[in-house]
Amino acid sequence: SSPNTIIVNGKEFETDSEKTNVPQNILKLTDKALHLKASHPIGILRTLIENKLNSDDHAFEVYNNFKPAVSVFENFDSLGFPKDHVGRSKSDTYYINKDHLLRTHTSAHEMFCFGNIQKKITDKPGYLISADVYRRDEIDKTHYPAFHQMEGARLWPKTEAGQKQLKKDISVLETKLNQIKNFTVIDMPYKEETNPKQKHMTKEEVQLVSTHLKRTIELIVAEVFNKKLASEGKTNEEIKSRWIEAYFPWTAPSWEIEVWWKGEWLELCGCGVVREQVLTNAGMGTNEKIGWAFGLGLDRVAMLLFDIPDIRLFWTDDQRFHEQFKENTISSFKPYSKYPGTIRDISFWVNNSIDIHENDLMEIVRNTAGDLVESVKLIDDFVHPKTGRRSLCYRINYQSMDRNITNEEINNLQDTVRANLVEQYKIELR
Ligand code: PHE
Secondary structure (H helix, E strand, O other), X not given: OXXXXXXXXXXXXXXXXXXXXXXXXXXXXXXXXXXXXXXXXXXXXXXXXXXXXXXXXXXXEEEOOOOOEEEHHHHOHHHOOOOOOHHHOOOOOOEOOOOEEEOOOHHHHXXXXXXXXXXXXXXXXXXXXXXXXXXXXXXXXOXXXXXXXXXXXXXXXXXXXXXXXXXXXXXXXXXXXHOOOOEEXXXXXXXXXXXXXXXXXXXXXXXXXXHHHHHHHXXXXXXXXXXXXXXXXXXXXXXXXXXXXXXXXXXXEEEEEEEEEOOEEEEEEEEEEEOHHHHHHOOOOOOOEEEEEEEEEHHHHHHHHOOOOOHHHHHOXXXXXXXXXXXXXXXXXXXXXXXXXXXXXXXXXXXOOOOOOHHHHHHHHHHHHHXXXXXXXXXXXXXXXXXXXXXXXXXXXXXXXXXXXXXXXXXXXXXXXXXXXXXXXXXXXX
């Protein structure tokens, strides 16, 4: 390919000097499709949730092969993201060119999947999408620039018959939940002032759709965490979760569910009542359908389900990782070795005329050291009282999960990081 194009999943894209910021080491990840591997923790979890949701009425069409290169329109505009939303910035998102990017969430495919319902390409009232998503982010044990989400959605006709069906569907879910004895949910009554509904929907419609949504998510949470408890022989333990209000440009009202796990609230899933504009963008008429959508992060949940201490392990080729997992089975990962980490600090004076975003620094480190970097942390940030110059110090922990890294190797990496920072951001090393 010529220097002015890049290949993403075999497809060629023009690049442009202004927007393109997706590096080779990220492009390499787009062919991995870990969620499709039946005996990979991400694939095992994906299958578990999929099977649970489709267990009796098969209401969800399943899409697991969408490629990560999508249009800016699909990822942001079709969902009503404002033009100045931070998610659109180059410091947060990997752009292929000005019109295409690596999807930042599976919601990028909502328009297409709702369109398939509208065009009767599927006769199912709902869908599930699992896929790899990409965000420029910090570097630590639970953050990686690629991760996985499962999106779900379900619609009903905005008619009397639709409402009747919806009520029936809710009672099925409630019967199932009532059989689970060790699961409690903290929820508050719906508050329109802080979590507005859409004008075209009645209060009762919002109540019904959100009840079906919440019971669906609660069933997933109970299923997943009960599987974990069962794998440890602790079936009597309590599972506690809570609903909190949230905001997403394409749902209203919106919520998030959190689960109490090992002493903290873990955020699992954002969701809400689909905004009409998303449905009309997909070709539906106004006042035709109502429904919900959710987006669930798979990686953090898989980490705690399989006791995986570092998110990078998902991406390793090391057989000592992969041979530990089996289809449809939750098991506890046994670390195969611990290679010592090496800490190196980098301090510099920021160049006041060149903006450096923390994610830019993360990217330079990652482009240089790849998965040999375990974490990058800001440990000092001060402004010199006389000169007004700002100084930053970052601590890089180099540590491989698969092998020993030599001092010489680390020195070379650190020198390259330093040189790249000087070259690209004109900083002054200290
Ligand atoms: N896409 C959202 C996220 O990545 C999650 C979401 C999906 C919220 C669908 C609402 C509806 O955080």
